[in-house]
Amino acid sequence: MKKLDRYGYLFIAPFWVVFLTFSIYPVFLTLYYSFTNYTGSPGEEIVGFANYTRLLTDTYFIEAFFNTIKIWGVNFALQMGMALLLALLFSDLRLKLKGLNFFRSFFYLPNLITISSVALLFGILLDWQHGSLNMVLMKIGLISNPIDWLAEPVTAQLSVSLILTWMWFGHSFIIVMAGVSGISTDYFEAAHIDGANRWQMFTKVTLPLLKPILLYIMITSLIGGLQLFDLPMLITDGIGSPDGSLNTMVLYLYNQAFKYNNYGYASAVAYGLFLITLIFSAIVFKGMFRNERATQKKGA
Amino acid sequence: MRKLVSLLTIGALSVGVLSACSDGGSEGSSSEGSKDDVLKIWSFTDELKEPIKTFEERNGVKVELTIVPTADYATKLKPALESGVGAPDVFTGEIAFLKQWIDAGYWENLSEEPYNAEEVSGDIVPYVFDLGKDKDGNVRALSWQTTPGGIYYKRSIAKEALGTDDPAEVGEMMSSMDGLFEVGEKLKDKGYKLFPDEGSIRWFAQGDDPQAWVNEENELVLTEGKQNYFDYAKELRENNLTALAPEWSPSWFEGMDKPIKVKEGGKETETEVFSYVLPTWGLHAVLKENAKDTAGDWAVTSGPSPYFWGGTWVGIYKDSKHKEEAYDFIKLMTQDEEFLTEWAKETGDVLAFNPVTEKIKTDFSDEFLGGQNNYEFFLGEAESIKPGIVTKYDQQLDTLYGAAVNSYVEGKKSKDDAIKEFKKQVKNAYPDIVVD
Secondary structure (H helix, E strand, C coil): CHHHHHHHHHHHHHHHHHHHHHHHHHHHHHHHHCCECCCCCCCCCECCCHHHHHHHHCHHHHHHHHHHHHHHHHHHHHHHHHHHHHHHHHHCCCCCCCCHHHHHHHHHHHHHCCHHHHHHHHHHHCCCCCCHHHHHHHHCCCCCCCCCCCCCHHHHHHHHHHHHHHHHHHHHHHHHHHHHHCCCHHHHHHHHHCCCCHHHHHHHHHHHHHHHHHHHHHHHHHHHHHCCCHHHHHHCCCCCCCCCCCCCHHHHHHHHHHHCCCHHHHHHHHHHHHHHHHHHHHHHHHHHHHHHHHHHHHHC | CHHHHHHHHHHHHHHHHHHHHHHHHHHHHCCCCHHHHCEEEEECCHHHHHHHHHHHHHHCCCEEEEECCHHHHHHHHHHHHHHCCCCCCEEEEEHHHHHHHHHHCCECCCCCCCCCHHHHHHHECHHHHHHCECCCCCECCECCECCEEEEEEEHHHHHHHHCCCCHHHHHHHCCCHHHHHHHHHHHHHCCEECECCHHHHHHHHCCCCCCCCECCCCEECCCHHHHHHHHHHHHHHHCCCECCCCCCCHHHHHHHHCCEEEEECCEEEEEEECEEEEEHHHHHHHHHHHCCCCCCCEEEECCCCCCECCCEEEEEECCCCCHHHHHHHHHHHHHCHHHHHHHHHHHCCCECEHHHHHHHHHHCCEHHHCCECHHHHHHHHHHCCCCCCCCCCHHHHHHHHHHHHHHHHCCCCCHHHHHHHHHHHHHHHCCCCECC
């Protein structure tokens, strides 16, 4: 018996070695650096909580936080809206839409393109004077002058949100669709017999039963969204132009660490980001959970 | 079935054991181990392939070249240099990282014995040689090239709008900022644009006496000359002298070869860009690659003030075990007459080593530039460049400053606000720089 136990440890050892070296060790090393003025070369000094006090008053970080939330929020609302709408259409018993498999892969395709290609592609499409988007909009007469999409803070943020939506709605759609197909058709049939219309069926049957799936999408998307980095980095000059509107938290972290060599401060930014993610996840989780209990009580 | 599996397993295992033995044998026989005899070189382009081939043939030393793409180069190199694990013996550094790495002490002091790099000081273009020195004046890195800049323009447009396509005459017209704007107006009258964008003017805006971004007291230096960039850029935009095609954007490249569309005052017009402000490498790496139809219609001349842009230096890692071979390679790269002559003729790279350039500069002529001798032109420009204005902060500060100027040109911020914001950003990025 004892011998068998030891074999077990041997088998999980490779995972633990990798996990400890590449995940746990860096996490604690970052924590250590966040209390120092490390600049990338040895000889750092412990500075106590100086990096953290700076973080709390750093207008750029606060700005980055709100930018991230704005860009993610718009993207998430649109993405979920589209995913739910599509799921609704494809699961409708009366419509009986065909080609679900085709559309599932079709909608997912944008997600497979490397983000740098996406940035390049949209950089060309959104180009002020020569971009296709402006050309099309001017041809059909929606605008009379070209819009410099990536030069105005609002349109730049909106552009990034929309690109992210385009990239991710297929992903959400697949998951929502999986959730919808998991719901027994008995409920829909029963609701149908009871005379419920589509909207009632959606809000009273589909949505409540989808709650765990929606919670999952929300949390994963939130965690991913708070780490938004690559697209804002690549689509303008890499420092968050125009006017710092594309300066997201991770972009800020990256620039502090790898461009300005303030590794110590960047580590504190990383921990700030970690705390924010933790708090947000807790809020989302709690909110969803409490609602569930409240409805249960009401029902009882 | 079971037997077969076990047989295969045993077979596989024994092959493993045997090969392990033979590995050990060969390593043992070559005394030091073959891996240690390799000269390891790191760079961010494949430029060094040719010189390495020559070096291997001549010196009988095996070289292992590692090419890391520019975007990852510094991030990958730094840990290796800090720890010494897997570090190269020789590595190149672009101007953007040069000062940072010199200050960090990664490169061997070449002013000392046995290198005595000072001996060649008279043979290398002064600003290039100076940039490779650390604070105490010791040479840490050398370069084979010089990268002064000029203004590349289209001859046909010059003839039509300025009455001449002669580089000397066009250069004379553009030898001052006022002259530059006058030329811009003349071009506008004929429907052309002086520059693709406002950023084109950044090298000239400072005038003849450019200052370093940070002085010896580590204070940010924002001279009037530097601030002029705001006004000149705004003037270019307001007078419609540019084609609104930002550097490296698709339309910027497009403008090299054909007319591009510009929307001005609600009217769409087609216009052609007259000139591009680029250095030596801009000819081979940018213009020749993108301007196919207009090849031969180009020429290069000087702007209001001399400038340089880019450049690559090479040095020996301080803890290298093959310093002798490493320096041999650097000597080949920077001071070998035979090799450099060949290299220059093949690539057209403008060299920094005078003994070679003196001999070859007169017989250059570039088809793309309508037969102009760009080599002689650039060497002349290189002579007038003032060394000592490069700091390790330049790349990042230039980016931040460019963004500040842009927000003023676009009319989003007043000049004062843009400068204030710039200072705030500098303070945030580099807490050790003193900002008033």
